[in-house]
Amino acid sequence: MSESMKTTLNELCQKDIATASDAELYTALLKLVQEQSQKQIKPVTGRKLYYISAEFLIGKLLSNNLINLGLYDEVRETLASIGKSLADIEEQEPEPSLGNGGLGRLAACFLDSLATLDLPGDGVGLRYHCGLFHQNFKNNIQNEAPDFWLTDQCAAKATDTVFPVSLAGNTYSARLYKLPVTGYEGRTNMLNLFDLDSVDESVIGDGISFDKKDIARNLTLFLYPDDSDEDGRLLRIYQQYFMVSAGAQLILNECAARGCNYHDLADYAAIQINDTHPSMVIPELIRLLEEHGISFDEAVQIVTDTCAYTNHTILAEALEKWPRHYLDTVVPQLMPIIEKLDDIAKTRTTDSSLAIIDQNQVVHMAHMDIHFSHSTNGVATLHTQILKESELAGFYQLYPNKFNNKTNGITFRRWLLKCNPALTSEIESLIGSGFKKDASELKKLLNYTDDAEVLKKLSCIKKANKEALASWLEDKQGIKLNTNAMFSIQSKRLHEYKRQQLNLLFLIHEYLEIKAGHTPATPLVSIFGAKAAPAYIIAKDIIHSLLTLSQVISEDPEVSRYLQLAFVENYNVSAAEKMIPACDLSEQISLASKEASGTGNMKFMLNGALTLGTMDGANVEIAEAVGNDNIYIFGQSSKQVIHRYAAGDYCAKDWYEADPNLRRAIDFLTSEEMLKYGDEEHLKRLQNELINKDWFQTLPDFNAYVVRKEQAMSDYAVNPEAWNRRTLINIAEAGFFSSDRTIKEYDDDIWHLGK
Numbered sequence: 001m002s003e004s005m006k007t008t009l010n011e012l013c014q015k016d017i018a019t020a021s022d023a024e025l026y027t028a029l030l031k032l033v034q035e036q037s038q039k040q041i042k043p044v045t046g047r048k049l050y051y052i053s054a055e056f057l058i059g060k061l062l063s064n065n066l067i068n069l070g071l072y073d074e075v076r077e078t079l080a081s082i083g084k085s086l087a088d089i090e091e092q093e094p095e096p097s098l099g100n101g102g103l104g105r106l107a108a109c110f111l112d113s114l115a116t117l118d119l120p121g122d123g124v125g126l127r128y129h130c131g132l133f134h135q136n137f138k139n140n141i142q143n144e145a146p147d148f149w150l151t152d153q154c155a156a157k158a159t160d161t162v163f164p165v166s167l168a169g170n171t172y173s174a175r176l177y178k179l180p181v182t183g184y185e186g187r188t189n190m191l192n193l194f195d196l197d198s199v200d201e202s203v204i205g206d207g208i209s210f211d212k213k214d215i216a217r218n219l220t221l222f223l224y225p226d227d228s229d230e231d232g233r234l235l236r237i238y239q240q241y242f243m244v245s246a247g248a249q250l251i252l253n254e255c256a257a258r259g260c261n262y263h264d265l266a267d268y269a270a271i272q273i274n275d276t277h278p279s280m281v282i283p284e285l286i287r288l289l290e291e292h293g294i295s296f297d298e299a300v301q302i303v304t305d306t307c308a309y310t311n312h313t314i315l316a317e318a319l320e321k322w323p324r325h326y327l328d329t330v331v332p333q334l335m336p337i338i339e340k341l342d343d344i345a346k347t348r349t350t351d352s353s354l355a356i357i358d359q360n361q362v363v364h365m366a367h368m369d370i371h372f373s374h375s376t377n378g379v380a381t382l383h384t385q386i387l388k389e390s391e392l393a394g395f396y397q398l399y400p401n402k403f404n405n406k407t408n409g410i411t412f413r414r415w416l417l418k419c420n421p422a423l424t425s426e427i428e429s430l431i432g433s434g435f436k437k438d439a440s441e442l443k444k445l446l447n448y449t450d451d452a453e454v455l456k457k458l459s460c461i462k463k464a465n466k467e468a469l470a471s472w473l474e475d476k477q478g479i480k481l482n483t484n485a486m487f488s489i490q491s492k493r494l495h496e497y498k499r500q501q502l503n504l505l506f507l508i509h510e511y512l513e514i515k516a517g518h519t520p521a522t523p524l525v526s527i528f529g530a531k532a533a534p535a536y537i538i539a540k541d542i543i544h545s546l547l548t549l550s551q552v553i554s555e556d557p558e559v560s561r562y563l564q565l566a567f568v569e570n571y572n573v574s575a576a577e578k579m580i581p582a583c584d585l586s587e588q589i590s591l592a593s594k595e596a597s598g599t600g601n602m603k604f605m606l607n608g609a610l611t612l613g614t615m616d617g618a619n620v621e622i623a624e625a626v627g628n629d630n631i632y633i634f635g636q637s638s639k640q641v642i643h644r645y646a647a648g649d650y651c652a653k654d655w656y657e658a659d660p661n662l663r664r665a666i667d668f669l670t671s672e673e674m675l676k677y678g679d680e681e682h683l684k685r686l687q688n689e690l691i692n693k694d695w696f697q698t699l700p701d702f703n704a705y706v707v708r709k710e711q712a713m714s715d716y717a718v719n720p721e722a723w724n725r726r727t728l729i730n731i732a733e734a735g736f737f738s739s740d741r742t743i744k745e746y747d748d749d750i751w752h753l754g755k
């Protein structure tokens with residue numbers, strides 16, 4: 001315990017901390033973090049990064065900030081000495097609701113790494129009041145509720161800075177909020193979030209419904225408002241333009257304050273456009289530069305030199321294209337600029353498929369990004385290769401030098417130091433603490449692959465993490481897990497391409513096998529965490545089927561001795577921090593070619609889980625790093641998948657009819673057992689989808705998946721020491737997947753910050 005820390009906390013609490021409540025201690029710790037992070041703010045010289053993103057899935061900040069500021073151990077020990085737990089105090093903090101999935105979490109990891117590497121780089125986004133919805137389950141169905149997270153104590157503080165933003169001809173004031181981002185032994189940068197003062201949480205009606213036309217009151221209520229109707233789609237454009245217009249004004253102001261004369265903007269700012277949500281920053285900056293007296297042609301060049309674009313997916317739904325009348329309505333001031341950009345693009349190529357505005361008057365945002373930025377990157381080697389060879393092949397031919405790869409990464413501060421302190425200290429005792437700043441040092445762990453004591457220690461840590469997850473889940477949802485079982489976890493957004501339905505079919509198969517007297521090599525606990533977009537019907541049917549199956553299993557003592565299915569409600573960063581350290585088998589089973597990278601796969605690996613996955617996204621690089629003996633790969637290759645799509649002759653029904661195990665599993669969806677707890681409409685719809693459509697080719701991979709997973713279960717049961725050795729190898733080889741490495745590559749190749 002540190003006396004000086006105790007004195008500091010007493011002062012901040014204005015009382016003896018021994019008598020303070022958790023809420024008072026939380027407030028005191030927030031002040032401590034604020035004071036210390038202010039001290040790490042450094043002046044900016046040279047080029048500064050603005051990372052614009054619709055999402056920043058930052059997670060709870062208190063512990064992470066304490067770690068980064070080097071205060072964590074001292075604070076934890078001081079609190080422990082008076083019988084308080086930092087973990088309990090952290091419960092006071094609502095989790096910021098500013099993101100959805102990997103794209104948002106990547107943005108948060110990148111901000112951490114930028115600050116850690118002492119690079120000047122801020123985030124630019126929106127201050128959503130409810131962010132993504134809060135998920136709860138009733139009658140085995142997902143319900144959505146608003147996730148209010150903004151409290152008086154929220155670390156994102158309002159400033160006096162406001163920027164005018166014109167939406168559909170009306171002017172609104174975008175207020176800037178600043179959230180300090182601390183780096184590990186680095187600097188403090190900022191996350192800049194914009195909001196309207198008039199947004200009103202009381203307009204939310206049933207569930208998460210609200211009047212989508214009332215822009216003044218709804219603009220920043222939710223992340224990704226339902227876009228299944230036109231008002232919803234327009235609202236997304238309102239949000240996007242609000243974010244980029246305010247962001248562009250902030251960037252120009254900050255650069256001007258540092259001496260920029262706008263002609264030399266690219267020497268002061270680098271702008272990273274994340275997916276197509278912020279694409280309108282390109283025409284908006286051109287518009288603003290013209291207002292500052294710069295000619296159109298020069299403005300185009302300046303913006304191209306300043307902006308870079310990251311593509312995060314090849315799924316059409318995320319490559320936004322808007323009917324031009326939407327843009328005419330919401331951002332009439334941009335349309336003439338977009339038209340001129342389209343004219344320029346047409347002088348560069350005769351390929352009409354590369355146009356910004358196509359013959360149907362649809363505006364392709366990604367096309368604008370690629371034509372008018374200087375860099376386009378994918379997020380894993382395979383993804384970038386697919387962009388070059390198929391999805392964006394025409395663009396690659398036109399601009400070969402713009403294309404580059406930046407394989408994603410994760411911050412080890414949150415995904416090891418914070419979420420797995422026991423593993424962290426074991427690693428530290430073996431190889432010292434250098435890995436915290438230089439993740440490649442984890443390779444030193446390879447010296448211990450034959451050290452029986454170390455391997456045993458790893459399995460004890462895993463067991464303790466499983467116990468901790470089990471007790472959390474019991475408190476939260478009343479589910480009792482068998483911690484002697486193998487834990488397999490699939491936690492990520494619910495999407496058919498990620499194929500939670502493949503896991504579902506496996507679990508049905510296992511259930512039926514156990515019923516038939518074939519018990520598995522090891523008891524298995526299969527855990528899910530996933531939210532389905534509210535209007536995504538089949539995704540909700542998959543959740544319903546999993547929850548129903550979970551009930552079928554738990555009501556059957558004969559089966560539940562060997563098999564459990566737990567679905568964690570409201571999966572978020574805090575839940576991930578508990579689940580990932582407890583995992584044995586990491587489920588990364590997307591249809592090859594569809595998962596651009598994945599970052600969950602990296603978090604699980606770092607925490608000593610073995611991956612069961614397809615050759616997709618960053619799984620390919622994980623497989624290369626650990627070697628085929630230390631990963632379970634199965635299924636079609638991306639080439640086979642792309643070929644099958646191109647041939648257009650995939651017929652799910654043929655697969656259903658040809659494989660009796662598969663047929664048995666799919667038929668079970670509408671069995672008496674399932675109908676006892678489930679809803680026929682949902683179950684039948686999913687069954688039909690699988691038999692008659694199966695757009696993400698679940699059926700061709702079913703058999704290979706069952707074989708590989710049963711192999712993993714048998715290996716786990718038969719030779720625990722060998723399993724532990726393989727987990728050690730996974731941890732040791734995880735260094736490449738640090739976001740510090742990724743950020744360094746972005747900086748070396750694209751941004752050149754501080755120079």
Ligand code: GL2
Pocket residue numbers: 100101102103104106275312313318379408595596597598599617
């Ligand atoms: C995603 C990709 O699906 C995912 O594979 C990738 O790891 C992340 C970060 O690059 O980006 N794209 C996307 O729209 N979301 C993602 O998670 N939401």
